[in-house]
Amino acid sequence: EFQSRLMLLLQQVTAYVDTKDRDTGGSALVLNAALSGLAENTAKRLESLAAREMRYDARAVSMRTAVEELRAALGTLQHGFSAIKRAVEHGVTPGAEPGPASTQAPAAAAAAPGDAFAAELDAYKYVGFEDQFRGSREVIRARLESYLPLFEGRTDVLDVGCGRGEFLDLLASRGIPARGLDLNHEMAQSCRARGLDVAQGDAVGYLTSLPEASLGGVFAAQVVEHLDPPYLLRFLELASHKLRPGGRLVLETLNPACWVAFFESYIRDITHVWPLHPDTLKYLVLASGFTQAAIEFRSPVPVEDRLQPVAIPAGADLVVTELVEAFNGNVEKLNARMFTFLDYAIVAER
Numbered sequence: 001e002f003q004s005r006l007m008l009l010l011q012q013v014t015a016y017v018d019t020k021d022r023d024t025g026g027s028a029l030v031l032n033a034a035l036s037g038l039a040e041n042t043a044k045r046l047e048s049l050a051a052r053e054m055r056y057d058a059r060a061v062s063m064r065t066a067v068e069e070l071r072a073a074l075g076t077l078q079h080g081f082s083a084i085k086r087a088v089e090h091g092v093t094p095g096a097e098p099g100p101a102s103t104q105a106p107a108a109a110a111a112a113p114g115d116a117f118a119a120e121l122d123a124y125k126y127v128g129f130e131d132q133f134r135g136s137r138e139v140i141r142a143r144l145e146s147y148l149p150l151f152e153g154r155t156d157v158l159d160v161g162c163g164r165g166e167f168l169d170l171l172a173s174r175g176i177p178a179r180g181l182d183l184n185h186e187m188a189q190s191c192r193a194r195g196l197d198v199a200q201g202d203a204v205g206y207l208t209s210l211p212e213a214s215l216g217g218v219f220a221a222q223v224v225e226h227l228d229p230p231y232l233l234r235f236l237e238l239a240s241h242k243l244r245p246g247g248r249l250v251l252e253t254l255n256p257a258c259w260v261a262f263f264e265s266y267i268r269d270i271t272h273v274w275p276l277h278p279d280t281l282k283y284l285v286l287a288s289g290f291t292q293a294a295i296e297f298r299s300p301v302p303v304e305d306r307l308q309p310v311a312i313p314a315g316a317d318l319v320v321t322e323l324v325e326a327f328n329g330n331v332e333k334l335n336a337r338m339f340t341f342l343d344y345a346i347v348a349e350r
Helices: 002-014 018-089 106-111 120-134 137-151 166-173 185-193 203-208 229-242 259-264 278-287 318-338
Strands: 157-160 178-182 198-200 215-221 243-254 292-300 341-349
Touching: 002 018, 137 166, 137 215, 137 243, 157 166, 166 178, 178 185, 185 198, 203 229, 215 229, 229 243, 229 278, 243 278, 259 318, 259 341, 278 292, 278 341
Parallel strands: 157 178, 157 215, 178 198, 215 243
Antiparallel strands: 243 341, 292 341
């Protein structure tokens, strides 16, 4: 607009200053060139600012990642210092095996699961791992709450591998008498510090010490995948003997039939020993003396994270329609293998 008005002015001036026509026209061209140069410099400046903003965004993302890693490292260190403090207070050498006072029998300890973090000096590392990858105590409580109706009216419930005690807290809130068991020293100590009845030891060793038909329920969330097959079979057999008639067994584990669960969760944890297909675990439970068992699939993969089908275009001919239908059929098959349920539970009765 400025250039247009300038040309009008020059045309009016030309009528009065004939001798300056050429110079004035040249001035307009010079001004036009100057404005073009200014616009070009402004564009370059904007490009430079955009590139600088992208660099700042990348640095901000990097800093946020570093802060999260630092927070996780500090949390692990805090658990480690707490373990050393408790060991010093009780006169125990960090890293030493539990003494005779432990509920874990020496013979059972040799075959017990989770040996990678069994020593007291290393036990805190798995606590930090759980905090970072499994979820906060509040998140796990929300996930486990749906199991409470399965234990209503029962007593003497044993939570095997109770971890941080989320399900024990839930049972206590419903007035259901329960106690916990965990091989990890730090997990057991943390639960006891909060007033929960938790013993440190392995499942087979602990169940062996109990009288027959002394339990009303056995619960184990994300535990059986940590067990060697022979140890798992012994655990299931003992659970069958120690439960009263009508007692309930609930085993939650990762679903290896879902590829996302296997490749993103199962192989991340170095204490996992054996993936258990839902049909396999159900069969083993029934073969161990339980009268009935059912598979309950849990934690479905969100719809937005699954492969999406393609809509058939309006007015598509037969060939295009058949191609789209074939494509969508393959999408459905892949979703059935890769993006189904992350977890499942075996619910059985004695």
